[in-house]
Amino acid sequence: MSFLSHLISGISLGSIYAIIALGYTMVYGIAKMLNFAHGDVIMVGAYACFFIASRYELPVVLGVLVAMLVCTLLGVIIERLAYKPLRSASSLAVLITAIGMSYFLQNAAQLMWTSNPKVFRSVVGDKSLKLFGGQLSISAIAIVTVATCIVIMLGLTWFTGRTKMGKAMRACSEDKGAAQLMGINVNATISMTFAIGSALAAIAGVLLCSMYPTLMPTTGSMPGIKAFTAAVFGGIGSIPGAMLGGILLGIIEIFGKAYVSTQLSDAIVFVVLIVILLVKPAGLLGKQVQEKV
């Protein structure tokens, strides 16, 4: 029974990593850049929802919507101000800008909201589902998180596969120059990607803080890094890969803690990552792209 309950904690933790990883992987797939500020956008989303739903006690749905709106705007503004001018610069310059943006957001949040931790009120309450005569309990937030994660993954797969905008995104991801020649507005497509990725970040922030209700300016940074790991693990650029990577990472982390050692859980996660990348350098579901010189 404890195995099952560990498995459930692992899947729900992993689903949060997966939603964050989807944001990383989309931006990487289309803009070929690592948006390290993604984790901090999550934190901003969580603060937005905290102020609406916990401090002013307005309806939770409103909180989530405002958080998504704030994050979408923030994502698009960050892209416009910080990344767009560097579109033709070296990828290293963009990477450093993204890390800088991440620190900027953290410190700005600290100035505005102080670093005193705040307790986030769960958006679904603290109910739980009891199975096997109460031996196994699954919290409502875990169920909501896993369901949300699956819905988002299916939605994104449909969006990139079937809609016009999604096709434009895939075209940009394969060859920006050619896509532009075919009449696709590359800049608008990239902005759209950031908007979607950031809206997902808001959802991830709300779910993350509903599950682990301490909210601080650094709340997003470690889950962000773990989710990036998950994205690489599953094959960066691949949407099902991000989902698979996230959930596996969550399960490995919890099982590592439960059956090996609480001291070594992070080490185990990263050792598994290194082994996977040695065997499959493109990640679990990543495509091996031949680079022509």
Next chain:
Amino acid sequence: MKKLLCILLAVMMLAALAACGDSGSANPSSAPAGEPSAAPAGEASAAPEAPAAAAFKIGGTGPLTGGAAIYGQAARNGAQIAVEEINALGDVQFELNYQDDEHDAEKAVNAYNTLKDWGMQISLGSVTSTPGVATSVENDADRIFAITPSASAVAVTEGKNNVFQMCFADPNQGSASAQYISDQQLGTKIAVIYKNDDVYSTGIYDTFRIKAAELGLDIVSSTTFTEDSQQDFSVQLADAKNNGADLIFLPMYYTPASLIFQQAKSMDYVTKYFGVDGMDGILTLEGFNKELAEGVILLTPFNADSTDERTVSFVEKYKSVYGEVPNQFAADGYDCIYAIYQAIKSGGATSDLSASDINDILVAQFTSMSFDGITGDDMTWSANGQVTKGPKGTVIENGSYVGLD
């Protein structure tokens, strides 16, 4: 692609490292603050009757802004109340000057130097441990006596013969906790969850473990977390539950503790919790459901609800001046000033002596005297600067701290 992934992996690890470093130290230091030199005018003039030549100049550094500001401001406010009370008595005059160190070691040394230029004769060290380790080295080198209200790390006093602590040193909290649990028969099967990348938490755990073994307490579960994994405690709690622990000892600050309480509740796990002074402050956490902490016992040297006459008067004054109930740090600051006052009177020090002469007198007094304060009775100090005093058990009842003894 392979090459790219290698770069990615390298960058990711770098970022992970950066994140680790950041979460520990950068928080407080990055908060807004005036330059240290901008502060003294306001602080010094806070003493009402800025006395002329006869006053002892006491300086201290602490985080007055930033993430740890709650501790620095409390210690300064507590000390300020004591200074005003003593000045009103008339026989010895004090002038207090607190400088901001933003909980940053480098800024603390700068602030210390500002105080030295001002003519500091006696030092209150630093409020928090990391800056405290840095300024205590200066205190030792300059022969300026220091007693810190709350910098509890062993490294603050280690190897320096003129740096003293008003708070418990970290290891003492561990053995005092085990002693208290055993004396009050709170439990025999103990689970411990501690933060293994934090010197405060591991320091307490190490001595707790040794003392618990001596007293026959059985540690049935011992699990850890780190700065990077302080969100999910389901495994640690399940381990405690499966091993039949009847009490969980939590040597940590209140932020992760609040998550532990919440997750235990969602698992329907009911047990007793025992915390240390880092738990002090959990009730002020914004949005925290106080019912979760109901029944939590913590060992803290100060209890604002005490009916002791001096404590009552201190709490009243603090409330009327600063508008809030003083915490342990405020009480430590208050006691520091009174301990210095007692040592000055019994040692016959005068304010025209140099800092190093005062240092010698105070060191001799502190290692031989016994002091009654609001954070403990019959306090004595060993030559290595650590205090010996009886801890007070406090339990959280109906959303407030209630003294147990």
